[in-house]
Amino acid sequence: xxxxxxxxxxxxxxxxxxxxxxxxxxxxxxxxxxxxxxxxxxxxxxxxxxxxxxxxxxxxxxxxxxxxxxxxxxxxxxxxxxxxxxxxxxxxxxxxxxxxxxxxxxxxxxxxxxxxxxxxxxxxxxxxxxxxxxxxxxxxxxxxxxxxxxxxxxxxxxxxxxxxxxxxxxxxxxxxxxxxxxxxxxxxxxxxxxxxxxxxxxxxxxxxxxxxxxxxxxxxxxxxxxxxxxxxxxxxxxxxxxxxxxxxxxxxxxxxxxxxxxxxxxxxxxxxxxxxxxxxxxxxxxxxxxxxxxxxxxxxxxxxxxxxxxxxxxxxxxxxxxxxxxxxxxxxxxxxxxxxxxxxxxxxxxxxxxxxxxxxxxxxxxxxxxxxxxxxxxxxxxxxxxxxxxxxxxxxxxxxxxxxxxxxxxxxxxxxxxxxxxxxxxxxxxxxxxxxxxxxxxxxxxxxxxxxxxxxxxxxxxxxxxxxx
DNA sequence: GGAACTCGCCAC
DNA sequence: AAACGTGGCGAGTTCC
Numbered sequence: 001x002x003x004x005x006x007x008x009x010x011x012x013x014x015x016x017x018x019x020x021x022x023x024x025x026x027x028x029x030x031x032x033x034x035x036x037x038x039x040x041x042x043x044x045x046x047x048x049x050x051x052x053x054x055x056x057x058x059x060x061x062x063x064x065x066x067x068x069x070x071x072x073x074x075x076x077x078x079x080x081x082x083x084x085x086x087x088x089x090x091x092x093x094x095x096x097x098x099x100x101x102x103x104x105x106x107x108x109x110x111x112x113x114x115x116x117x118x119x120x121x122x123x124x125x126x127x128x129x130x131x132x133x134x135x136x137x138x139x140x141x142x143x144x145x146x147x148x149x150x151x152x153x154x155x156x157x158x159x160x161x162x163x164x165x166x167x168x169x170x171x172x173x174x175x176x177x178x179x180x181x182x183x184x185x186x187x188x189x190x191x192x193x194x195x196x197x198x199x200x201x202x203x204x205x206x207x208x209x210x211x212x213x214x215x216x217x218x219x220x221x222x223x224x225x226x227x228x229x230x231x232x233x234x235x236x237x238x239x240x241x242x243x244x245x246x247x248x249x250x251x252x253x254x255x256x257x258x259x260x261x262x263x264x265x266x267x268x269x270x271x272x273x274x275x276x277x278x279x280x281x282x283x284x285x286x287x288x289x290x291x292x293x294x295x296x297x298x299x300x301x302x303x304x305x306x307x308x309x310x311x312x313x314x315x316x317x318x319x320x321x322x323x324x325x326x327x328x329x330x331x332x333x334x335x336x337x338x339x340x341x342x343x344x345x346x347x348x349x350x351x352x353x354x355x356x357x358x359x360x361x362x363x364x365x366x367x368x369x370x371x372x373x374x375x376x377x378x379x380x381x382x383x384x385x386x387x388x389x390x391x392x393x394x395x396x397x398x399x400x401x402x403x404x405x406x407x408x409x410x411x412x413x414x415x416x417x418x419x420x421x422x423x424x425x426x427x428x429x430x431x432x433x434x435x436x437x438x439x440x441x442x443x444x445x446x447x448x449x450x451x452x453x454x455x456x457x458x459x460x461x462x463x464x465x466x467x468x469x
Numbered sequence: 470g471g472a473a474c475t476c477g478c479c480a481c
Numbered sequence: 482a483a484a485c486g487t488g489g490c491g492a493g494t495t496c497c
Contacts, residue, residue, distance in 0.1 A: 073492055075476065094476065102477055127478065130491055154487055158481090165489040168480035176479085201481090263485040370486045374481095378487095406481045406487090 007356030014151050017382045020389040021149040021159070021404065028144040029402045029412065030185045032456065036137050039179065043129040050122040057115035059086065072122065075101040082109060128170070132180045135164045149404060151382075157357045157375040158406065159382070167405045177458065184457035186412050190399075192457055193418065194449040195425045196408035197380060198465075202226070203442050204377040205262070208354060209337035210441070213330055218442035227254040234274060234322055235300065236307050245292035245300070252277025257322075262373075264366030267323040271316040280304075285311045338369045354439045355379040378406055380433060380444070385409050387428045397421075415453055422448050426466035434468075443468055 051072055054060045063081050064070045071077055082088045083099045088109045092100040099105070103120060110116040139145055147166035149159050161167045169184075170176035186192045197203075199218075206214040217226045231253035232240055240246055256273035275282050278300045279292045286309070291300025298306075309315050327335040345351050345368045350360040354376045363371070381404065388409065389401050399413040399421060413421060429446045449461045 071493080074494085076493075096475070098476090100476090123477090127491080131479075131489090135490080150488095156487060158487060160488050161480095162489060165480080168478085168489070170479065172480085260485055265485045266483080268484075366484085366486065374487065378481095408481090 006358040010157075010353075010356035013355065013379060013382060013386075016386045017151055020386045020401070021151070023389060024401045024403055025146050025148045027400045027402055027412070028146040029410075030187055031136055031140045031143055031145050032183055032185050033137070033140060033143055036133055036140075036183050039182075040129065040133050040137065043125055043133065047122060047125050047129065050118055050125065054115060054118045054122060057118065059113055059115050062086070072119075073126070082113075086113065088113070124176070128176055128179055132164075132169070133183070136183055139163050147403060155359065155361070156371045156378075157353065157355075157359075158378040159404065161403075166403050181458035182456045186451070186454065189415070189453065191413050191415055191418065191453050191455065192451040192461075193399075193411040193413040193421060194408055194461075195384075195411075195429070195446050195466075196405075196449070197377075197384075197429065198445040198447060200380055200407045200444075201262075201373055201377045203440075203444065204354070204380065205334075205373045207439055207441050208372055208376070209334045211331050211334035211337070214334060215442060221445075227251075227258060230254075230258055230322075230326075233325075234319065235278060236303070236309075236318075237294070239295060241295055245294055248292060249278060249300075257319075261323070261326065263370060267319040268316065270323070271312075271319040274319060275312065275315060280315070281312060283312050286315070338365075341372070342368050353379075354437075380429075380437075380440075381407050381409065383433060383436065384425075384429050387432065388425065391424055391428070395420075413450075418450055422464060422466065426468075430466060430468040 054072065055064055055070065059081065062085060063077065066081065066085065067077055078101050079099055082101070083090060090099040091108050092102070092105045094100050103123070106116050106120055110120070136145060139147070145164065147161050147164050149161050149166075151157070151159055153160045159167075170180050184192070202214070203218050206218045214226075217224055227250050228240060228242070231237065231246070231250040234253050234257060235249050237246070237249070242250065252274055256277050257270045260270055260273070272282050280286060280290055280300060286301045286304050288299055288302040288305065291303070293299055294303060296303075304310070304315065309318055341351070342365050345363060350358050351363070351368060351372055352358055353372050357375055357379075359371050359375075385401065385404055391397075392399060392401070397414070397417050397420065399411050399417045401409060402412050403410040411421065425446060425448060430444045433444060434440045444467075446466045448464045448466055450464070451457065451459055451461045
């Protein structure tokens with residue numbers, strides 16, 4: 001793969017980006033080492049207890065019986081015990097066609113082998129301890145962690161992060177999030193602050209393909225919402241509220257349908273995921289007892305039966321029809337753009353991004369349509385990061401940028417500067433950026449997330465949505 | 470004894 | 482007919 005920013009503006013962005021990111025690395029972020037050391041010990045105890053408990057179970061005893069040196073961390077041993085000895089049904093295979101030992105496979109097997117729940121808990125805590133708590137302790141010098149950020153690795157011209165990877169700190173799992181994020185603290189008397197772009201990939205995508213329907217969604221968020229519209233279509237709902245089961249279904253539409261579709265997924269996988277979000281079975285008949293309870297009082301299972309969809313296969317067909325409508329009607333210009341994009345790449349052998357970068361090398365259809373969106377979406381954050389760093393210095397502010405997570409920047413903020421920073425960020429991200437890059441033809445929106453004074457990254461922040469005036 | 474690989478899992 | 486994009490890293494395992 002040949003990677004080069006070819007336009008001068010792209011080179012400039014890389015140069016200035018590296019300087020700004022290096023400054024954040026040198027600045028570093030404070031770590032509560034006392035907490036990390038304490039939680040590391042607690043985890044040691046919890047993890048070894050879980051290991052002992054597991055090896056006392058029926059499956060654990062069999063494992064110990066078969067292996068002289070049983071290793072709870074060995075997937076090869078687990079595979080042998082679970083699939084060869086206990087004859088668990090293989091529902092999923094790995095890349096190299098071996099029976100899978102991942103959490104999804106284990107969850108399915110746990111119906112017959114309950115001790116696998118202890119095993120899963122062991123795995124989860126081991127992951128947190130090994131990758132995060134011990135990783136942080138290993139890389140922290142004098143109480144400060146200095147994760148670095150690369151601009152020369154991802155083929156999309158995004159960034160990556162290492163020592164530690166600051167871009168995959170737990171967020172979705174509330175328990176893991178709290179456990180790990182309690183380690184991150186601001187400088188004495190300061191507060192952590194984050195600013196992230198809302199829906200940046202959707203926005204940048206709209207600027208690339210200029211699909212009128214998508215542009216409308218981006219320009220009038222108060223009027224229509226893409227994920228709500230899709231939830232209504234997918235789950236065939238006329239009445240909709242943004243709470244309760246309907247809220248979950250909207251999340252399902254967003255994460256189980258819309259985003260995977262944009263990445264190049266298809267209705268078959270979507271249907272599995274969408275059924276899961278709606279608490280419906282992924283095979284066989286639907287019954288009135290299954291599914292989340294809707295605002296109308298009936299279950300999603302009953303609701304689909306009423307609509308003539310009484311089993312999973314009909315549901316899959318329904319999602320297939322939704323997919324056709326999605327690309328043939330709703331986003332037909334986007335669809336056309338994808339086709340032309342692929343043709344264009346095969347003709348030229350490379351693709352150009354809105355930000356002046358060129359991707360060469362052997363790309364597949366999904367790559368061709370994703371890279372031009374992923375890259376420039378990150379570049380919006382990078383340009384914002386550079387400008388914010390410059391303005392902080394120019395204005396003699398004491399707050400400092402300390403990191404970045406693709407569409408989000410993190411600041412160790414002086415409390416007296418928080419309001420100034422909000423104003424500054426709103427101007428840079430929502431106004432200045434659009435003046436710099438005329439290809440941005442939709443409004444930009446950022447969320448400022450402010451944590452308390454001396455509060456950890458695990459505490460409840462105050463969130464403000466910032467838009468152009 | 471280290472390099473390279475596989476698998477799994479965390480993020481966007 | 483086939484079918485999800487970008488990363489880092491730990492642990493086990495295999496190769497040399």
